[in-house]
Amino acid sequence: MANIGVLIETTDKGDVKKANFGVMTAARGNGGNTVFGLLIGADAAACKDAVQAYGVQKLVPISAAGADLSSSPDLQAKALAEAVKNFDINVLFGLSSSTGKDLLARTAAILNLPLVLDCVGVNLAENIATKFHFAGKTFAKIKIKAERWICGIRPNSMEAKPAACETEILSYAAPVHDTGRMKIREVKKGDSDRIELTEADIIISAGRPIGSAENFKILHDCAKVLGAAVGASRAAVDAGFAPYEMQVGQTGKTVSPKVYIACGISGAVQHFAGMKTSKTIVAINKDPESPIFGKCDYGIVGDLFEVVPELTDALKRG
Ligand SMILES: Cc1cc2nc3c(=O)[nH]c(=O)nc-3n(C[C@H](O)[C@H](O)[C@H](O)COP(=O)(O)OP(=O)(O)OC[C@H]3O[C@@H](n4cnc5c(N)ncnc54)[C@H](O)[C@@H]3O)c2cc1C
Incomplete structure (x- = not known):
């Protein structure tokens, strides 16, 4: 005891x-x-x-x-x-x-x-x-x-x-007292309406090919229907398409959702380190030889700019 x-x-x-x-x-x-x-x-x-x-x-x-x-x-x-x-x-x-x-x-x-x-x-x-x-x-x-x-x-x-x-x-x-040696000056909150990555049952993430911050809209639209959080690979974050708080992986957040949907992500070991304990991994990648297909439960060979909006529409239709 x-x-x-x-x-x-x-x-x-x-x-x-x-x-x-x-x-x-x-x-x-x-x-x-x-x-x-x-x-x-x-x-x-x-x-x-x-x-x-x-x-x-x-x-x-x-x-x-x-x-x-x-x-x-x-x-x-x-x-x-x-x-x-x-x-x-x-x-x-x-x-x-x-x-x-x-x-x-x-x-x-x-x-x-x-x-x-x-x-x-x-x-x-x-x-x-x-x-x-x-x-x-x-x-x-x-x-x-x-x-x-x-x-x-x-x-x-x-x-x-x-x-x-x-x-x-x-x-x-x-019985502690404040020595004043360290002070939090400001806390910058993210969008509080969005689901926090580490709390989400479903995560949909995009990699480098997403191409811009604006293009993340297709993921957010899909996430809204799924009740999912949106993540990103380091390549997408380093390119300035997404903030660091969205990064999944060895040097980002570690997540274990029920479903992880990787869109245009190659499946590098450092990304995988952050999401490999997801219960089900779905990959959308236009290269049938991409390493991510060796690591996922379900794979869709296709262009994320076509597949993700189609998925969103299908989910909306129920
Ligand atoms: C010390 C260290 C720490 C790291 N930490 C992290 C980390 O925390 N997180 C992380 O993610 N990475 C991390 N990395 C980087 C990692 O090694 C990879 O470089 C990175 O994950 C690659 O990102 P990506 O898959 O988005 O891009 P890419 O490697 O460029 O892959 C893009 C993939 O998208 C496919 N594709 C291209 N166009 C389309 C399209 N239109 N539709 C569908 N598929 C498409 C391609 O076939 C390819 O498979 C780290 C690296 C190091 C050295």
């Missing part, structure tokens, strides 16, 4: 991000663990129903007396580290998202604990984490010898299984 913490991420609207539910499922292990949901800058009451459906027994909104935690990730990590000590947490889980990678790494450094990021499997009984290596070419099972450790889970890589419980809200004011 162990105390397991889950750093919970919320949307701009204050809802618990769907990708957390697989993390909570992993945190429960085979049962018998006490799962602490740790919240920073979110309303615990608004999150309670969602987390109690996934077995989070203690929900802890973390604050800091006399300091604004939203002002710096450094301060948030210090507060998180204090919460880990205060609630005697053995393993701290979070998402390997941009927020998770930042906060979990800082917290591990403060507490001097081992950190394993981007895990796609965890065995809590044996303290083993599974993650891909070498841009997804191999995977490693890492045995953590320390009693306490920190683990980032690749978003949506683990199945979310509900297990209802009674959730108790415990507030916690961390």
